Each structure stands twice: as C-alpha cells, then as structure tokens.
Amino acid sequence: MNTPPRLAGRELHRRFGSGDAEVNALIGVDIEVPAGQLTVVTGPSGSGKTTLLNLLGGLDRPSSGEVVLDGFEVLSALPEDDVLATRRDRIGYVFQTFGLIPVLSAAENVETPLRLRGMDPTERAGRVAAILERVGLARHARQRPHELSGGQQQRVGVARALVGDPDILIADEPTGQLDSDTAATIMDLIVDLTHERGLASVISTHDPLLIARADRVVRLLDGTVVG
Numbered sequence: 001m002n003t004p005p006r007l008a009g010r011e012l013h014r015r016f017g018s019g020d021a022e023v024n025a026l027i028g029v030d031i032e033v034p035a036g037q038l039t040v041v042t043g044p045s046g047s048g049k050t051t052l053l054n055l056l057g058g059l060d061r062p063s064s065g066e067v068v069l070d071g072f073e074v075l076s077a078l079p080e081d082d083v084l085a086t087r088r089d090r091i092g093y094v095f096q097t098f099g100l101i102p103v104l105s106a107a108e109n110v111e112t113p114l115r116l117r118g119m120d121p122t123e124r125a126g127r128v129a130a131i132l133e134r135v136g137l138a139r140h141a142r143q144r145p146h147e148l149s150g151g152q153q154q155r156v157g158v159a160r161a162l163v164g165d166p167d168i169l170i171a172d173e174p175t176g177q178l179d180s181d182t183a184a185t186i187m188d189l190i191v192d193l194t195h196e197r198g199l200a201s202v203i204s205t206h207d208p209l210l211i212a213r214a215d216r217v218v219r220l221l222d223g224t225v226v227g
Contacts, residue, residue, distance in 0.1 A: 004071025005032040006200035007056060007168055012065035014051050014223075025051040026062070027223045033216075035167070036198040038191055040211050043220035049204035050172055052220065056202055057091055057170040058083045069168075088116060092161030094171035094190075098153045100145040100160075106152075107132065107141040110160045117164065131159040135189060151182035158189055162197070169194065169201040175210060183207060 014026040026048045033039045033056075041049050054060040055067055058075050067076040075086060100109045107128050114124040132138050135155040145153050154174060161169060171190065175183035187210045194201040203210065211217055219227040 003034075004068075006035040006070060007033040007202070008068045008071075009052070009056055009062075010066050010068060012052070012055055012067070013063045014048075014055060014060070015063045025223050026055070028065075029220070029223070029225055031056070031202075031218055031225070033168075033200040033202050035200050036195060037215035038194045038201045038203065038213065039216040039218060040214035041202060041204045041218045041220060042206065042211055043226075046222075047220040048223040049220055051223075053170050053172050053202060053204055057093060057168070058087045088113065089164070090166050091168045091170060092164065092166040094154070094157050094161045094169065094174045096173040096176045098145070098150075098157050098177075100153055100156055102145055105142045105144055106137055106148065106156045106159075109145070109156055110163050113160060113164045127163050128159075131163045134193075135159045149182070150178055151185060154178060154182075154186050155189065158186070158193070162193060162199075165197075167200060169199045169203075171201070171203040173204055173206070175205065175207050180209075184209060187213060 009029055009031045012026050012029040016023045016025055029052060041052055043049055055062050061076050066074045069075055075083065110131060111124055111128050114127060132141050135158055137152060137155055140148060140152060174190065175186050178186060190201065191213050193199065205211065218225060
C-alpha cells in the first residue's frame with residue numbers, strides 16, 4: 001500500500017485581478033512533498049514560487065484545485081479557523097526577511113508560537129532551550145535581533161519554525177539575504193533537520209547549492225511546472 005505524500009497540491013490555479021487586469025500566477029500546478037524529504041521550488045522571478053508556497057502553507061487559497069494533507073484533509077477547503085489551527089500546529093515558516101520581533105530576545109522570538117498554543121511555561125522553556133542548542137544559538141538566547149548577525153537571525157527563524165515540532169516546513173528564499181558561507185550553514189541546517197525530524201519541507205530558492213541538496217526539484221516558469 002502506497003503512503004500518501006504528507007503535503008500535496010492538485011491542479012492548483014491562482015488568479016489575481018479580473019478582466020483585462022487578470023494575472024494567472026499559477027496554472028494547473030501539481031506537487032507532492034513526502035515526509036522526510038526536501039523539495040525545492042525554483043524558477044525565475046515572477047514564475048509563481050512564492051504564490052505556490054503561500055497556497056501550500058495555508059497563507060492563501062487557490063482559485064481552483066486543492067491542497068491536501070496526508071491524503072485526505074483538504075487544507076484549501078477548511079474553514080478559516082481550522083486553517084489557522086493547522087498553520088499553528090502543523091506548519092513551520094521561515095521567511096527571507098527573518099520576520100523577528102525587534103523588542104524580543106532570540107529565546108522570546110522562538111517561544112512565540114508556543115505561547116500562542118497556550119503551552120505550559122516549563123515545557124516552553126525546555127523546548128526553546130533544546131532548539132536553540134540544536135541551531136547553535138544557546139549562548140545568544142538573551143540577545144535581541146539587532147545584536148545578531150544575519151545568519152544568526154535566520155537561525156532564530158529556523159528555530160522558531162521548528163520549536164512546535166511541525167510536520168511541514170515552508171521556507172521562502174531562506175538564504176536570499178545571506179552571504180555564501182552563511183547561506184551554506186543555513187542550507188545544511190535545513191537539510192539536516194528535514195531528514196532528522198521527518199519533515200515535509202518545501203523551499204523556494206535560486207541558490208544552486210541548495211538546489212543541489214534537494215531530494216526533489218520542481219521548476220516553475222510563468223506559473224506552470226516545466227521540470
């Protein structure tokens with residue numbers, strides 16, 4: 001019996017605007033993301049990478065088609081409250097712009113998703129300490145974002161995405177603002193954690209080194225899959 005992919009997009013279309021101003025950002029895209037594998041979405045700017053990740057992560061809804069979790073739960077058709085709960089409990093996000101809260105320390109930024117869940121403070125503290133240790137930032141837990149390098153901030157972002165032990169990791173150009181050496185460190189971290197934790201990871205990138213480390217590569221051009 002074949003195991004369904006952890007995350008899948010079926011015949012995804014996304015249109016913006018209407019009439020003469022209508023833009024087809026995605027046109028009939030199919031994608032499967034198994035657990036424990038890193039799927040990279042690549043293509044030129046404007047090809048639909050971010051739009052696809054937003055649909056797969058429940059940040060946007062397709063104009064038609066469906067996003068499926070574990071072969072049965074249609075994320076794209078759930079009521080908004082259920083989508084919010086799924087994002088909170090099952091999906092971790094890493095953003096190109098880091099997205100950290102400036103007035104909070106590294107540990108407090110990482111802790112934020114657990115606070116939103118209402119998790120017990122003792123358990124929160126243990127989880128935050130463990131993930132900061134894993135990403136090599138245990139000694140920087142009390143520092144605020146402006147006191148950290150770009151690579152350290154992105155590692156905080158990775159820690160925040162994974163502290164809640166999600167099933168799915170969505171990362172949009174996570175190395176886009178980093179120098180090549182720092183990007184390689186973040187790349188290794190994401191690849192290792194994907195395989196260690198059995199994550200279904202989807203990453204958009206132009207980075208050839210990250211593309212080379214992928215288990216699967218999906219190439220987009222003008223909103224369609226070309227390879």
